[in-house]
Amino acid sequence: MASNEVWMVDYGAGNVRSLINAVSKLGWKVRVASSPDDIRNAQKLLFPGVGAFGSAMEAINSRGYAQPIKDYINSGRPFMGICIGIQSLCEGSEEAPGVSGLGVIPATVQRFSNADKAVPQIGWNCADEVSLADVSKERTLLERTQLLNHNGKGETFYYFVHSYMIPLTERTKEWVLSTTTYGGETFVSAVRKGNVFATQFHPEKSGFAGLRVLKSFLTSDIVDPVPSLTNGNGQVPPAVAPPTTLQLAPKDHLTKRVIACLDVRANDAGDLVVTKGDQYDVREKPGDGADGKGEVRNLGKPVDLARRYFEEGADEVTFLNITSFRNVPLADVPMLEVLRRTSESVFVPLTIGGGIRDVTDPSGAVHSALEVAGEYFRSGADKVSIGSDAVFASEALISRGGKLDGTTSIEQISWAYGAQAVVISVDPRRVYVASPEAALGHAVIETAFPGPNGERFCWYQCTVKGGREGRDLDVVQLTTSCEKMGAGEILLNCMDKDGTNSGYDLELIRQVKSAVRIPVIASSGAGHPQHFAVVFEETGVEAALAAGIFHRREVPIEDVKKHLKAKGHIVRPVDSTSL
Missing domain, CATH: 3.40.50.880 (Class I glutamine amidotransferase (GATase) domain)
Incomplete structure (x- = not known):
């Protein structure tokens, strides 16, 4: 040898x-x-x-x-x-x-x-x-x-x-x-x-x-x-x-995680770029793009951005795949190549979301969610993020009276790869009601931010298809069902806060954090380093995620960690490249 x-x-x-x-x-x-x-x-x-x-x-x-x-x-x-x-x-x-x-x-x-x-x-x-x-x-x-x-x-x-x-x-x-x-x-x-x-x-x-x-x-x-x-x-001493x-001098050194997220899709030339989520108009102002529209907004190349975040101290990198290939993930050669190339130079955990479900390809062949996840894992992902399919699986579980049947993507992937490999991406939005009874059995909170007609109560409705379709399922029903099926982590978005730079939805996060025993990642709304400290201090979440403010360098990751450390939080410092 x-x-x-x-x-x-x-x-x-x-x-x-x-x-x-x-x-x-x-x-x-x-x-x-x-x-x-x-x-x-x-x-x-x-x-x-x-x-x-x-x-x-x-x-x-x-x-x-x-x-x-x-x-x-x-x-x-x-x-x-x-x-x-x-x-x-x-x-x-x-x-x-x-x-x-x-x-x-x-x-x-x-x-x-x-x-x-x-x-x-x-x-x-x-x-x-x-x-x-x-x-x-x-x-x-x-x-x-x-x-x-x-x-x-x-x-x-x-x-x-x-x-x-x-x-x-x-x-x-x-x-x-x-x-x-x-x-x-x-x-x-x-x-x-x-x-x-x-x-x-x-x-x-x-x-x-x-x-x-x-x-x-x-x-x-x-x-x-x-x-x-x-x-x-032949004898083994008792424990x-x-x-x-x-x-020993035991001390819990677990850090607060700061995660960078990249929404990835193809532009008109077929190249993968980082842009905004697919619930938004991702094009620039009208110009010479397809059908007379502007070009797809390009915030950077995914591999280069991921490497930059690693070097700047991001604790994890998440890719949300919003390309057309997500309908046939096993044919998503560009996204799989992004994972392969990223894992060559980014030595922190990588999560991929988008299209993790049972799929039928154009030839009629059926591929299980486990097979789809396996391809992403082999290409360099450490965790897969499941969105719409988790909503449908939770609805089915509730309809069965909470009885597990082992057929869901969450159960299958968790059994094969462990709960820690399964992240549930939740896209909820506020529904205001005049009273808890008007929520028809959904988990209601009394909000400090009344609705348009002065409503003092709200519940969080889960959505599918990138937030375009609401379901008769609240965020507590979804997250507790997914935990039961074997999910290991919740990525908690908030449609009402996304892109506002006004801070995380603390009421939503508290409700979910109190309902589950698995880690929760806060997402949507960060605009300043202070927002990260506030969400950690007031909700107890394990991690906080941001996208655009990191892409545009409005808030450097280093500034977030400096602020967290100044507030007494344990954070991982940027490591030297010396080997």
């Missing part, structure tokens, strides 16, 4: 293109292991994954990869696992009772408690290295200098997206390299023992800090087999509370 070559296990669990691109940027060649023999013959192995424990283990076992992976680890050759790649090393998971993991790490993966926080954990957090009283100073020094927290500035932020975690117990203490605290729960965020290194966070989505972690693994030549996968006598030999 060439000295700069690494093998990667690809078993269909989410977006691996970003990892390939990250490794390639570091000057290494990635070879994809497509057979058990490829795994056995590898000299350096990456084991990534985004998804659910059950579907991941099903894929690993069906391909005959389980024993070759364990044999590889026992051989002493360097091994790195990421996300599901670390959880699959455990004995099992509460996510899939009865499904066995690889049994390398003596632990059962547990679900986060959502009593006082949103689950999944989605965002940037720190990996705090631990001091083990019974581990040699030499090994601890090696771990610290070669694997984590390279920037020399204290806190280093990495991107986490998961609902399940490895608990910190007596059984895992010899494996733990770092811990992370989320909402009062401290869990194992990285392990290192012998030749095995694995992280719960995604280094390939953690900016240049994550690239430095990958570089540390790739350039190390650890040949140090993990001792027997049992404790020597207990974190031992006193672990010197």
Whole structure:
């Protein structure tokens, strides 16, 4: 094997293109292991994954990869696992009772408690290295200098997206390299023992800090087999509370996320450009465009803008696909190419929305929403955003009395790729009523902003087709139904606020945030850095999104983060490009 070559296990669990691109940027060649023999013959192995424990283990076992992976680890050759790649090393998971993991790490993966926080954990957090009283100073020094927290500035932020975690117990203490605290729960965020290194966070989505972690693994030549996968006598010690030999100072470092959004569509020449949402007139004043209309408003090229946002410190980038191809997403070669090219130089999470549903192509072939999502994931997306199809699925769920049937796009994608991969994009608008009774059973709020006839109450009606068609469904019914079906995050727009630059609709956001236990992204209406601080402070949302003000540089991302930090919020700083 060439000295700069690494093998990667690809078993269909989410977006691996970003990892390939990250490794390639570091000057290494990635070879994809497509057979058990490829795994056995590898000299350096990456084991990534985004998804659910059950579907991941099903894929690993069906391909005959389980024993070759364990044999590889026992051989002493360097091994790195990421996300599901670390959880699959455990004995099992509460996510899939009865499904066995690889049994390398003596632990059962547990679900986060959502009593006082949103689950999944989605965002940037720190990996705090631990001091083990019974581990040699030499090994601890090696771990610290070669694997984590390279920037020399204290806190280093990495991107986490998961609902399940490895608990910190007596059984895992010899494996733990770092811990992370989320909402009062401290869990194992990285392990290192012998030749095995694995992280719960995604280094390939953690900016240049994550690239430095990958570089540390790739350039190390650890040949140090993990001792027997049992404790020597076949007995596994019982799980207990974190031992006193672990010197911990738990602190929740989860940042507030600032997300840049790009509405992408084709112009008259067929080129993809960033413009306004499709509920607007996206053309300039009448001129020489198609049919005598003005040209499609062009705010920039999507790949270039996404790269700019990454460099300016955006924590995530979202593409909303409003091209004509969204009616046949698998034929959307231009948008798929945008994702591929973006993931080559943008190392933060990418979300794609538009057309995620069951579709029939011009030949009559039917493609499931799962197939459509899979194509986007393989092209570089980390999450898919579902809009109109979520409304229709929620209506059907309510009509069945809340009974799940497993057929919806949300359920299918969530089962295969995990809840964290499914974002619900909600486009609600205010409907004013004179009294709660006049809302005909919908979730009503008393508003501080009376309607045109002095109405003191309103409810939020969900819409489809880019906001052009209203449905008899309120925002609470939609979001709670989608959470039940397995969605992992809500992207909450507001048609009444969009483009106003007057601030987010705090009343809408509070109503939804109090109704669901999954993370919520505030969208629509931002015009000043103060608006971001206000929405975080007054609603408790996990993230805030903006589009036009970033495109036009009216409000730089850096100014938003400076303001948030001045207000006492934890934010991820712009990272150095030094590797």
